[in-house]
Structures are given as C-alpha cells and as structure tokens.
Amino acid sequence: xxxxxxxxxxxxxxxxxxxxxxxxxxxxxxxxxxxxxxxxxxxxxxxxxxxxxxxxxxxxxxxxxxxxxxxxxxxxxxxxxxxxxxxxxxxxxxxxxxxxxxxxxxxxxxxxxxxxxxxxxxxxxxxxxxxxxxxxxxxxxxxxxxxxxxxxxxxxxxxxxxxxxxxxxxxxxxxxxxxxxxxxxxxxxxxxxxxxxxxxxxxxxxxxxxxxxxxxxxxxxxxxxxxxxxxxxxxxxxxxxxxxxxxxxxxxxxxxxxxxxxxxxxxxxxxxxxxxxxxxxxxxxxxxxxxxxxxxxxxxxxxxxxxxxxxxxxxxxxxxxxxxxxxxxxxxxxxxxxxxxxxxxxxxxxxxxxxxxxxxxxxxxxxxxxxxxxxxxxxxxxxxxxxxxxxxxxxxxxxxxxxxxxxxxxxxxxxxxxxxxxxxxxxxxxxxxxxxxxxx
Amino acid sequence: xxxxxxxxxxxxxxxxxxxxxxxxxxxxxxxxxxxxxxxxxxxxxxxxxxxxxxxxxxxxxxxxxxxxxxxxxxxxxxxxxxxxxxxxxxxxxxxxxxxxxxxxxxxxxxxxxxxxxxxxxxxxxxxxxxxxxxxxxxxxxxxxxxxxxxxxxxxxxxxxxxxxxxxxxxxxxxxxxxxxxxxxxxxxxxxxxxxxxxxxxxxxxxxxxxxxxxxxxxxxxxxxxxxxxxxxxxxxxxxxxxxxxxxxxxxxxxxxxxxxxxxxxxxxxxxxxxxxxxxxxxxxxxxxxxxxxxxxxxxxxxxxxxxxxxxxxxxxxxxxxxxxxxxxxxxxxxxxxxxxxxxxxxxxxxxxxxxxxxxxxxxxxxxxxxxxxxxxxxxxxxxxxxxxxxxxxxxxxxxxxxxxxxxxxxxxxxxxxxxxxxxxxxxxxxxxxxxxxxxx
Numbered sequence: 073x074x075x076x077x078x079x080x081x082x083x084x085x086x087x088x089x090x091x092x093x094x095x096x097x098x099x100x101x102x103x104x105x106x107x108x109x110x111x112x113x114x115x116x117x118x119x120x121x122x123x124x125x126x127x128x129x130x131x132x133x134x135x136x137x138x139x140x141x142x143x144x145x146x147x148x149x150x151x152x153x154x155x156x157x158x159x160x161x162x163x164x165x166x167x168x169x170x171x172x173x174x175x176x177x178x179x180x181x182x183x184x185x186x187x188x189x190x191x192x193x194x195x196x197x198x199x200x201x202x203x204x205x206x207x208x209x210x211x212x213x214x215x216x217x218x219x220x221x222x223x224x225x226x227x228x229x230x231x232x233x234x235x236x237x238x239x240x241x242x243x244x245x246x247x248x249x250x251x252x253x254x255x256x257x258x259x260x261x262x263x264x265x266x267x268x269x270x271x272x273x274x275x276x277x278x279x280x281x282x283x284x285x286x287x288x289x290x291x292x293x294x295x296x297x298x299x300x301x302x303x304x305x306x307x308x309x310x311x312x313x314x315x316x317x318x319x320x321x322x323x324x325x326x327x328x329x330x331x332x333x334x335x336x337x338x339x340x341x342x343x344x345x346x347x348x349x350x351x352x353x354x355x356x357x358x359x360x361x362x363x364x365x366x367x368x369x370x371x372x373x374x375x376x377x378x379x380x381x382x383x384x385x386x387x388x389x390x391x392x393x394x395x396x397x398x399x400x401x402x403x404x405x406x407x408x409x410x411x412x413x414x415x416x417x418x419x420x421x422x423x424x425x426x427x428x429x430x431x432x433x434x435x436x437x438x439x440x441x442x443x444x445x446x447x448x449x450x451x452x453x454x455x456x457x458x459x460x461x462x463x464x465x466x467x468x469x470x471x472x473x474x475x476x477x478x479x480x481x482x483x484x485x486x487x488x489x490x491x492x493x494x495x496x497x498x499x500x501x502x503x504x505x506x507x508x509x510x511x512x
Numbered sequence: 513x514x515x516x517x518x519x520x521x522x523x524x525x526x527x528x529x530x531x532x533x534x535x536x537x538x539x540x541x542x543x544x545x546x547x548x549x550x551x552x553x554x555x556x557x558x559x560x561x562x563x564x565x566x567x568x569x570x571x572x573x574x575x576x577x578x579x580x581x582x583x584x585x586x587x588x589x590x591x592x593x594x595x596x597x598x599x600x601x602x603x604x605x606x607x608x609x610x611x612x613x614x615x616x617x618x619x620x621x622x623x624x625x626x627x628x629x630x631x632x633x634x635x636x637x638x639x640x641x642x643x644x645x646x647x648x649x650x651x652x653x654x655x656x657x658x659x660x661x662x663x664x665x666x667x668x669x670x671x672x673x674x675x676x677x678x679x680x681x682x683x684x685x686x687x688x689x690x691x692x693x694x695x696x697x698x699x700x701x702x703x704x705x706x707x708x709x710x711x712x713x714x715x716x717x718x719x720x721x722x723x724x725x726x727x728x729x730x731x732x733x734x735x736x737x738x739x740x741x742x743x744x745x746x747x748x749x750x751x752x753x754x755x756x757x758x759x760x761x762x763x764x765x766x767x768x769x770x771x772x773x774x775x776x777x778x779x780x781x782x783x784x785x786x787x788x789x790x791x792x793x794x795x796x797x798x799x800x801x802x803x804x805x806x807x808x809x810x811x812x813x814x815x816x817x818x819x820x821x822x823x824x825x826x827x828x829x830x831x832x833x834x835x836x837x838x839x840x841x842x843x844x845x846x847x848x849x850x851x852x853x854x855x856x857x858x859x860x861x862x863x864x865x866x867x868x869x870x871x872x873x874x875x876x877x878x879x880x881x882x883x884x885x886x887x888x889x890x891x892x893x894x895x896x897x898x899x900x901x902x903x904x905x906x907x908x909x910x911x912x913x914x915x916x917x918x919x920x921x922x923x924x925x926x927x928x929x930x931x932x933x934x935x936x937x938x939x940x941x942x943x944x945x946x947x948x949x950x951x952x
Binding site for chain 1: 948
C-alpha cells in the first residue's frame with residue numbers, strides 16, 4: 073500500500089530518536105499500521121545533523137513551515153518544543169488539513185483548547201501521547217483502555233529530574249543543593265533547572281491528563297505548583313521513620329465541588345508500588361470506578377522512549393486516516409507474520425538463571441564435588457548459601473546448600489543435577505526453580 | 513446517533529458486571545464511543561438472574577445462539593467461558609458478519625488462529641482485552657501503545673489465586689496446603705484449584721500475549737507449565753534471604769532460535785517493582801527495544817475490573833465500525849463535555865492529609881497547646897513524633913514535633929498553622945507537606 077508521509081519538524085533528541093526507530097523497526101511498524109510510514113520532509117536549524125539522522129531521500133529545510141506546507145506531507149510531527157514556532161507549526165498544519173503528532177506538553181497544556189477546537193472544525197487529529205510520561209502509553213490508557221470508567225483521581229510521578237533528586241536525597245541523606253549539582257553533572261538536570269524542580273513540567277503533563285480523565289478544558293493557569301527546592305533532608309528522614317516516601321506528585325482528583333489540580337512534594341505510604349518508583353523513571357496511578365487502581369510505569373523521557381510514543385501516535389493516525397474496512401480489521405485481528413516460522417522453544421532449550429537447593433551431608437568435600445560438577449557443565453555460580461538442617465536425633469548432620477547460577481541452558485542444568493543427585497552425599501532430588509533478573 | 517446493539521452471551525460474574533457498568537456510566541461511554549452502547553439481547557441459563565442484571569428492554573433467551581442470530585445485534589459479547597458453546601457462539605457470530613468481544617482466555621489461547629483467520633475473511637473484529645489480566649489494558653498497550661517497538665520479552669504475574677497463595681506463604685511462612693485452604697475459604701481459589709495453581713490459566717493468558725507481542729500464531733499446546741503446589745516454604749525463606757521473591761511468572765522471550773513460552777515459580781529480585789505485586793493483583797512487565805521496560809499493574813479479575821476491559825473493547829469496536837470521519841476525530845481530539853463547568857479548585861479548597869513539622873521549645877505544655885489548636889480546627893491527628901534537636905551550646909533545648917493529620921481542608925490547616933506559629937514556644941514557620949494514601 074502507498075506509504076503515509078511524515079513531515080518531521082525538529083530533529084533534536086526526540087526527532088532523532090523518532091527517525092532512528094522509524095528506520096530500525098520499519099517492517100514491524102508498516103505491518104501494524106497497514107502501510108509504510110516514511111519521513112518525506114524534515115526541518116531543523118542544523119541541517120547537517122538532520123541529514124545524519126534522517127538519511128537520504130528526505131527533503132530538508134531550515135524552516136518548519138515549509139515542511140508543514142509541503143504538498144506531499146500527510147502528518148506533521150512537531151518536536152520543536154515551546155509555544156512560539158511550535159504553535160504556529162501546529163495551527164498551520166491544522167489549517168492545511170493535516171493531522172498532527174506532538175510531544176509538546178507546554179503547547180498542549182497552555183493552548184490545547186484552541187488547538188483541539190480548530191482540529192475538530194477541520195476534521196483532523198491531534199495526538200500527544202509523547203507529551204506525557206515519555207514512552208508510557210498513559211494517554212491511550214486513560215482515553216481508551218479505561219473508557220468504561222468514571223475516573224476518580226490520577227496521581228503521577230511525571231518529572232524524572234525531580235524524582236532522581238528525591239531518590240538521591242533519600243538514599244544518601246543528602247541536602248537538595250548537593251544532589252542538584254550531582255544531577256546537573258550527570259545530565260539529569262538542566263543548568264537552569266527551574267522548570268523541572270519547581271513543578272512546571274509536571275504540571276503541564278498533569279493538566280493534560282486531567283483534561284482527558286475528566287473531560288474538562290485544559291487549564292494550566294489554574295494548576296497549583298510547589299517544587300522541591302525547599303525540601304529538607306530531615307523531613308525525608310522523618311517521613312521514612314513514619315513509613316512514607318516523599319515524591320513530587322501531581323494529583324488531579326474529582327470532588328463534588330470541583331477538580332483538584334496540584335503538583336507538590338507529597339508523602340506516600342512506602343508500601344505503595346508508586347512510592348518505590350525511583351531515579352528518572354515515571355509512574356502514573358489511576359483510580360477508576362469500575363477497574364479500581366491501575367498503575368503505569370516506564371521511562372518518562374529520553375530519545376527512544378519518547379519516540380516510541382510519537383510513533384505509536386503515527387500508527388494510530390495512519391490506521392484511522394486509512395478509512396477502508398480492510399485496514400481496520402488487522403487492528404484488532406491477529407495477523408500472522410514472517411515471524412510465524414519462529415518456533416516455540418522446548419523447555420530444555422530455555423536459557424535463564426536458576427535457584428538450586430540440595431540436601432547434603434554436612435561434611436567437607438561435598439561443596440567441592442558440587443561446584444566441580446557445575447563448573448564442568450559451564451554453569452557459573454552467582455551466589456551460594458549453606459545452612460544446617462536439623463535432623464532426627466542420632467541421624468547424621470545435614471545441610472541445605474543453596475546455589476544461584478548465572479545464565480545457563482536448562483538441559484545443561486538438568487544434566488548437571490542428575491550427576492549431583494548421583495553423589496552419595498546428596499539426599500534426594502535437587503529443588504530447581506528458575507530465576508529472572510528482569511532488567512534487560 | 514443511533515445506538516449500537518450488543519448481544520450479551522452469558523450473564524455470570526463478568527456479564528453482570530458488564531451490564532451494571534454499561535448502565536451506570538452510560539453517558540461517559542456514549543460520549544467516548546460517539547453513540548450509545550446498549551444491550552439489545554442477552555442469553556443466560558438462569559433467566560431471572562439475567563433479567564435482574566440487564567433490566568427491562570432487553571430480549572432474553574436461554575440459548576446463546578439465538579442472541580448471536582438476532583437481527584438487531586451488531587456486536588456479540590461472549591462471556592460464557594470454556595471452549596464448547598463459547599466456540600460455537602464466536603464462530604457463528606463471525607459467520608453472521610458480527611463483531612465479537614470476548615473475555616475467554618481458554619478459547620483464544622486454544623483456538624485463536626482459527627477464529628482470527630475466519631474473522632479476517634469475513635472482515636469482522638474479534639477483541640479480547642478482557643481475556644488477559646482483567647482490567648489492565650495490556651493487549652492495547654502491547655498492540656498499540658508499544659507498536660513502535662520490537663518486543664524483547666514479556667513477564668507477567670497473571671493469576672491472582674496463585675499470587676495470593678504465594679504472598680501468604682511468604683508473609684506467614686506457611687505451607688502451601690494450609691494457605692490453599694485459606695484461599696478457598698476466602699473465595700480466592702476454587703474447590704478444584706488445579707487450573708489456577710498449576711499454571712493453566714496463566715499459560716492461556718501468556719500464550720495470547722506472546723502472539724500479540726511477537727506476531728506469531730497462538731500455540732498454547734507448546735507452552736511449558738509448572739505450578740506452585742510443590743513449592744516449599746523453606747525455598748521462599750532462602751530466596752528472601754538472598755534478596756528475591758518467588759512469583760508464579762509467565763515469561764515469553766524472543767531468542768535468535770525461537771520463542772520461550774513458560775509459566776513457572778520464579779525468583780525475582782526483591783527490588784523490582786513487579787516482585788512487590790501481592791495478593792490477587794496482576795502485573796505485566798514488557799521490554800521493548802525503544803521504550804525499555806514498562807510495567808502495567810491492576811486488578812486481574814473480578815466483575816467490574818473485567819467488565820472495564822469488555823466495555824473498552826465495545827467502545828473501540830463501535831468507533832471503528834462507525835466509519836465516518838466525523839466520529840473518528842473525537843477519538844483523538846479533545847471534546848469538552850457537560851463536565852466543563854466543574855471548576856478547578858483553588859489550593860485552599862483542597863482536602864487531603866498533611867505532614868507538619870514544628871520546631872518547639874522542649875517543655876511540657878507545648879504539645880498540649882498544639883494539639884488543642886488542631887482539635888479546635890477539626891484537624892484530627894493520625895500519628896505524631898517528637899524528636900530532640902541538638903542546638904548550639906548554651907541554647908535552650910528544642911524538639912522537632914512531627915504530626916501526620918487525617919483528611920483536612922487546606923485553608924483550615926493554614927489557619928491552624930498561623931495560630932501555632934504565633935505561640936511563643938514555636939520557632940519559625942511550620943513545615944507543611946501534603947500526604948496521599950492513594951488507596952481509594
């Protein structure tokens with residue numbers, strides 16, 4: 073099918089990530105959208121950088137409006153940021169009858185009502201998943217996944233800079249000013265960090281979520297902001313003593329008399345999952361009247377995480393813009409792919425880490441025998457415990473030997489266990505459980 | 513706009529929840545779908561129960577196929593379960609050219625390929641968000657939110673019964689058999705719990721997720737299953753000592769030579785968020801090449817959580833089936849609603865809990881003064897700490913008094929704090945931070 077053409081306005085961090093992922097995963101994306109999605113034109117101040125990232129075959133401009141007005145561009149992607157040029161780009165695209173995908177939280181939070189009204193008049197779509205919480209598909213969850221619910225409240229850790237600082241303050245008992253310097257050094261905070269640490273960025277995103285959750289206009293000017301720069305280490309300490317963590321939390325809640333819309337350092341019970349979201353990660357907790365509480369967690373910023381959401385919007389817009397029934401069905405139906413030839417691996421071929429527990433006679437040499445067998449099978453040990461096991465009176469002393477392995481193939485583990493079980497010093501079968509680090 | 517008509521096959525737990533939520537939130541749902549969604553006909557073995565739940569104006573049958581063949585039904589919702597009648601219902605609906613929404617994990621996991629192939633031939637949609645992890649919109653996240661990614665792996669706690677049992681075994685150091693009895697008593701486990709505790713239910717859901725994540729056919733017969741019934745309390749203890757939790761984890765992972773598809777009790781580092789998902793809640797962790805790791809958490813079962821996903825699918829199918837551009841746009845554009853009149857509350861009107869820290873002279877009577885002022889303002893105290901603060905030599909002894917309050921209105925708190933700060937024994941300003949329990 074004929075490709076859909078994207079006009080990329082801004083080839084900075086997110087623009088670069090978008091171009092990179094669109095290229096790397098072009099097959100998957102084309103299959104899911106029903107047609108290829110290609111960058112037809114792009115605009116950036118620095119043309120050399122743009123050319124490096126978008127490759128050949130893309131018409132380059134230093135003026136974004138030329139991309140917007142390009143006759144061959146179907147969807148305009150606005151990744152410039154701010155509310156001056158970006159606003160003109162988005163409104164011009166709408167006037168041109170072109171769909172818009174943006175990551176611009178400030179623009180949507182401050183001018184969303186005007187932008188959406190114009191889009192509705194012209195019958196075009198404005199998508200902004202990437203504007204809130206980076207790669208986490210929270211807008212889609214609020215607007216589609218939870219559409220059966222009356223939303224009661226939304227609470228989010230939605231600014232990575234401030235969450236990183238608060239995590240460090242707690243982990244190290246350090247003062248705000250010292251941690252801020254560290255964050256700046258690591259690139260997690262800007263030279264002028266005001267926007268992140270005083271809650272502006274979080275409030276932009278919260279405002280957008282409140283509009284989707286409650287069906288109200290975006291009202292950023294009414295949001296209450298309180299940042300983290302006056303937070304003292306001693307309060308983090310006392311909060312912990314009382315069983316709480318302090319997070320810069322955006323809260324929007326429906327009350328009989330109105331809607332709460334506020335960002336402030338807030339104590340949360342330590343046992344809540346969201347209280348344990350640390351570093352630069354984001355998380356949003358949503359309470360709906362039918363589903364109860366649901367939590368969404370992931371990378372709230374970064375080139376490829378944010379690009380993930382930009383492209384999810386491009387695929388959505390492409391599917392909906394391509395009106396024929398043929399292309400609507402694969403959306404919800406299964407479509408076998410080139411991958412259909414990839415077999416399901418039998419359990420023997422699985423490669424993972426293992427927990428092993430052996431019951432052994434408590435004597436020297438047993439451990440050496442066991443570790444020798446594992447080493448011979450190329451199974452390397454990550455951790456080991458040995459614990460005495462109390463036996464009936466008169467019986468020989470026995471011990472539990474617990475081993476955690478690094479990655480190993482199941483059939484090799486099984487073969488090694490058979491040898492271990494054959495040792496005279498080992499009693500019965502070895503308990504074998506799999507172990508997943510779930511970090512990559 | 514003309515309502516879309518639903519044929520509800522099965523008015524059990526989920527069917528009842530679906531009818532209830534469709535009624536209660538009919539306005540929101542109609543606005544989001546672009547037209548009302550109404551139950552036109554329903555089938556259930558017990559007609560009285562069905563009538564109670566669906567109300568008047570719905571044609572009732574005891575034979576689901578009559579609902580499927582009803583000339584006025586547009587979308588068939590299959591909530592019968594199992595793979596005999598339910599399979600006939602779904603295939604007949606497809607033959608009739610009707611869209612299908614189902615919560616039936618067993619049916620999709622075991623017959624999905626045939627069902628999707630038929631649906632594609634007939635150009636109808638088959639939606640199954642409710643079949644995996646109850647109210648968590650995980651299918652939508654995998655298929656749409658993360659569509660820019662090559663999925664690397666999916667790991668899920670997707671059976672509430674077994675997760676409840678494992679949580680209890682760890683919290684109480686109890687044996688499996690004892691906890692199972694308790695779970696049965698509480699209604700979290702069936703009289704015959706095999707399906708849940710031996711991993712069949714989790715494997716059905718995992719199989720479906722693997723098909724969406726990797727674009728492969730559903731291959732339930734190839735899934736590896738290992739349940740929790742042989743798990744010993746001592747292994748949970750050792751795992752914890754080594755820094756791990758044990759969960760019944762479904763894992764599907766892309767390898768160069770194939771796809772892993774396995775459910776087994778698995779150790780996970782205790783610091784992972786997913787390791788701390790307890791009780792009957794579910795969570796799925798997904799690793800994508802662009803976005804990294806994202807986590808989705810919520811109620812995996814229950815009448816209204818599952819109904820939340822059934823209805824989300826109904827809204828999706830309705831939007832897509834209603835092909836005109838007019839109704840596609842509101843999908844992604846903002847639509848001001850009747851709620852637009854609900855004002856954003858000024859911060860003074862916000863009602864929440866508070867953390868207060870006062871610096872006071874360490875003498876009797878101070879605490880009484882402070883608690884009197886709070887009581888007079890109707891601010892009730894949840895917890896309190898008093899901690900000495902070391903001062904410069906020769907200076908009077910001072911103390912930090914920390915107070916956690918129950919729900920209070922901000923302006924009342926501010927007024928009380930002004931009075932407290934006016935006390936001679938209080939030094940400087942009171943530190944005030946908000947506190948959110950985030951439990952309802």
